[in-house]
Amino acid sequence: MPEDIVIEMSHVSMMFNKSSEKIDNLKEYLIKFCKGNLRFEEFWALKDITLSIQKGESLGIVGLNGSGKSTLLKLVAGVLSPASGTLQVKGNIAPLIELGAGFDVDLTARENVYLNGAVLGYSHREMIEKFESIIDFAELWEFVDMPIKNYSSGMVSRLGFSIATANLPDILIVDEVLGVGDYKFREKCRERMEQIINRGATVLFVSHDQKQVEEVCSRVIWLEKGRIRMDGTCSDVCRAYFEA
Numbered sequence: 001m002p003e004d005i006v007i008e009m010s011h012v013s014m015m016f017n018k019s020s021e022k023i024d025n026l027k028e029y030l031i032k033f034c035k036g037n038l039r040f041e042e043f044w045a046l047k048d049i050t051l052s053i054q055k056g057e058s059l060g061i062v063g064l065n066g067s068g069k070s071t072l073l074k075l076v077a078g079v080l081s082p083a084s085g086t087l088q089v090k091g092n093i094a095p096l097i098e099l100g101a102g103f104d105v106d107l108t109a110r111e112n113v114y115l116n117g118a119v120l121g122y123s124h125r126e127m128i129e130k131f132e133s134i135i136d137f138a139e140l141w142e143f144v145d146m147p148i149k150n151y152s153s154g155m156v157s158r159l160g161f162s163i164a165t166a167n168l169p170d171i172l173i174v175d176e177v178l179g180v181g182d183y184k185f186r187e188k189c190r191e192r193m194e195q196i197i198n199r200g201a202t203v204l205f206v207s208h209d210q211k212q213v214e215e216v217c218s219r220v221i222w223l224e225k226g227r228i229r230m231d232g233t234c235s236d237v238c239r240a241y242f243e244a
């Protein structure tokens with residue numbers, strides 16, 4: 001992969017098994033499973049995506065619901081692996097995808113921060129150093145020893161955002177999470193993202209809001225039914241997609 005390219009996808013496709021019949025309960029599922037009667041339909045969420053993204057580039061991804069945007073981000077983040085094709089990613093990633101999806105709700109915020117750190121491969125020592133700034137940014141000192149299940153959804157998102165961006169990443173992946181939190185926290189999130197971008201991070205940004213895309217992105221791809229319909233400058237693609 002050339003020096004200045006940080007993400008390279010070549011003929012990447014992603015398939016999910018979609019159950020082609022309605023199954024109402026686990027018992028029915030098990031009976032069908034044992035009889036070998038389970039029928040699945042192949043569903044291609046992404047088809048033959050070839051894409052290179054340069055260091056420092058801010059790439060927007062637009063497209064209708066179900067067009068494959070989140071699937072593409074999850075492939076880059078390593079949450080999913082492609083069914084076919086090759087994918088290379090250089091650098092550490094801050095994935096702002098499903099904030100708080102990895103939390104154990106029975107544990108407190110404090111416990112979850114350490115758990116998350118361990119999952120991300122940080123030492124206990126590093127996490128002790130980070131812990132304070134994570135809770136500071138999320139403004140959750142008052143609730144730090146309360147189980148996450150008693151948090152409001154905004155509080156969960158704040159903690160998720162704060163953890164995911166605690167280390168300045170080389171690649172920032174943002175999947176429609178800018179709407180989280182109250183207006184004050186949104187402003188803080190925007191500032192932190194700006195900091196990360198200004199430091200030269202590469203950004204993948206998904207949003208249904210034209211203004212947000214225009215604020216953040218220089219280049220945009222338009223996904224349609226899992227394929228790239230258009231790849232070009234922000235203004236060209238936004239005009240074609242949002243204003244057609």
Ligand SMILES: Nc1ncnc2c1ncn2[C@@H]1O[C@H](COP(=O)(O)OP(=O)(O)OP(=O)(O)O)[C@@H](O)[C@H]1O
Pocket residue numbers: 016017018045063064065066067068069070071072
């Ligand atoms: N884990 C999964 N299992 C089965 N199908 C899935 C899975 N994840 C995504 N899909 C399917 O893949 C397609 C693309 O989904 P994806 O979440 O990437 O869309 P999206 O472009 O992010 O849509 P939205 O704008 O609604 O967020 C959808 O049809 C969805 O049903």
Ligand SMILES: [Mg+2]
Pocket residue numbers: 069070071175
């Ligand atoms: Mg999505």
